[in-house]
Amino acid sequence: MWEQIRSNRRRSVFLIAALVVLPLLVGWCLGWMVAPEGDKVGLGLAALLLIVMLPIGWFGGKSLVLSSAGARPITHDDAPRLFNVVQEMTLAAGLPKPPRVYLLDCDAPNAFAMGAPDDGVVAVTTGLLMRLSRDELQGVIAHEVAHIVNEDAEYMTLAATLVGITVTLSELVRTRAEFSSGRRRAPRLEHRRDAALVALAALVVVLAPFMARMLYLACSRRREYLADACAARYTRYPAGLASALEKIAAQAGEMQGVGQDVAALCTVNPLRDEGASFFSTHPATAERVRILRAMAGGAGLADYERAFRSVAGGGVIGPRSLREATETPIRAASAEPDPPEIERARETVDILHRADGALFVDCPCGVRIKKPTGAAGMTIECPRCGRANRLPLARPPEDGHAPAFVFQPGRWQSFQCSCGGVVQLSPSFAGTQVPCPRCGAITEVLREESA
């Protein structure tokens, strides 16, 4: 695997270098077009833009993307199944630290990964969590973890920033040129040589964004195949990712709040219709599925390479990795039945509510009420019977005991601490005590049966 990562790294360095040169070139040409002496000014401005934007892309990219996409951090208690699958794939990939897990409120099933191997982030949409079985989810998470292990996530975020700079500069030039063409003093074209140079400069400015995009895309598509190959190897079960991809493609919809930069990190391109378009960050999903389905003999890198050759021709995996690849038999489908889709949907919505700080109250008439916070008071009116339900209070302390709350496992429950803070208990809460998030006081949690 190391060869793969190293070759990825080499490619990345080349890509980044090319993407740094392009905006400089554009700036230089631009300056020169405005005035023959302006080339240095243009170059300087482009360099300044790079110096300002690069650190933002490198350091702030992750949190910026997460917050702009409205991602909510998830803990083990919120979504045990998702969390466990992430842990499993962390071990399968030998990642030094499990990535943080985020949930996006979006019906289109998709997922993306960001960050370095020791500080990764995996984000999935609610649509994904609702629709996929455990094996399928495992395939998708394995693909995302592979992006982190192969260091795709890191470089592609940076590369996307650079493409953005080139595009911005070039657009700027074009609009400026149109705007000022009437009154601008054109460079004096006394010689034919100058005219030709101006044309060349204009060509560079116009073509640079395309070149930047194509460089970027060529890299990102190769990485998708590689991540698929790794996912098959980690899970030993290519059919899981294949059927997940089918489901995702069938439900394809636009993900909101996701730009081109994040698109390259998603499992399936969230922006445009699929198809092996020249300008697509992802290979056609149908082809990826065909390759994964063609892996009959095993789940190793060599098996993926064979399947890739037979379906698409060419190859994606380096010769040394292939030589070192060990025999990896495909495992059987997981025997565990998955909860029905409607139940998964309810679970997923509850996780989202919890992440948004909703209150969970059971009305005696049988209605489960989920109430967003921020609404006045802790009294919640039942929409069916009209009864006013108070948020349950923790039982006051009895001789030496901490305050207590009787918990019925299996659903989200909220109660109020004596300080007025709201405590949320997840369906799988297994502890015996819980601290109030506001005042920190401990409440004892009693099980229904033992109470």
Next chain:
Amino acid sequence: MMSGGVVVLIALAVILGLAGILVILFITLYNGLVGLRNQARNAWAQIDVQLKRRHDLIPNLVETAKGYVKHERETLESVTQARNIATHAKGAADASKAEMALTSALGQFFAVAERYPDLKANQNFLALQEELSSTENRIGFARQFYNDQVTEYNTRIQTVPSNLVAGMFGFQTMELFQIGSEAERAVPKVQF
């Protein structure tokens, strides 16, 4: 005489240069081997962590199930017993035998649990079941990663040129973590 001195100097420089390249190659190979060995050891530690996690989950499971499966005392006891043996197992061979026994005891228990709808409706039990089956998976994946690392390391030790370095510094081949038959390895043990 002068020209002879120059030739000697050049020869010396070439020899020194070659020696330098050899030293660098040697260091690279050595460091590569050490890196791989450490990765394999880390992977082994991960298996241990997951085995421990399984041991920690079992008392909870037994406690939860006790009230429901009154007629299956011996199944529960065999799980507890297998767990106790596994926690005290010394050495890799011993441990892997004990862990396999524990896996099969757990399998039996979950098969029995199938007959108790009340137990299967218990949320605590369901949560524990998810944790245990994930732990089984994790043990499987950690072992898979360990075996991949060890295979890579062993191949490196046995092939030219790193076998020379390995021989000089006594790098030993590591053992793969084998378990039962392939079929047993393939399917997660927790049945429903």
